[in-house]
Amino acid sequence: MPSFGEQLSQLRKTNNLKAEDLADIVGVKRRIVFMYEKNESKPSFDVLIALADYFNVSLDYLVGRSDEPKRK
Template sequence: MIIFAERLKELRMKHKVSQAVLADLLHVSQRQISYYETAQDTPSLPSLIAIADYFDISLDYLVGRSNNPGRQ
């Protein structure tokens, strides 16, 4: 899920959200967010949904199924 990793980092940087803040939201460690951003691990479906909701984007965009970040 290289696209997910790239998009997560891009979104986090664009919104000026630290890995620690995102980790708190998802109830995981900051290291886990780092693993997501380097494609060493993949979040659970509930975590993916939480990320999409937090950044107000579509889940399809987050995981690379669409290039349109808007919700449909």
């Protein structure tokens, strides 16, 4: 299964978002988004929830614990 960083990068690119735009959406700096995508940093729980809500995916999908993106 993909890592959190791989999943985030794929979701961002699939949704045609720049890292800067995603950073603004979840309230972090652009470089932090890149650090997440490279698995160099882990987001806070609040940021994880904001990402899952924005992309409308489950937390399990976002962190690579499920192949099913839909929330149950």
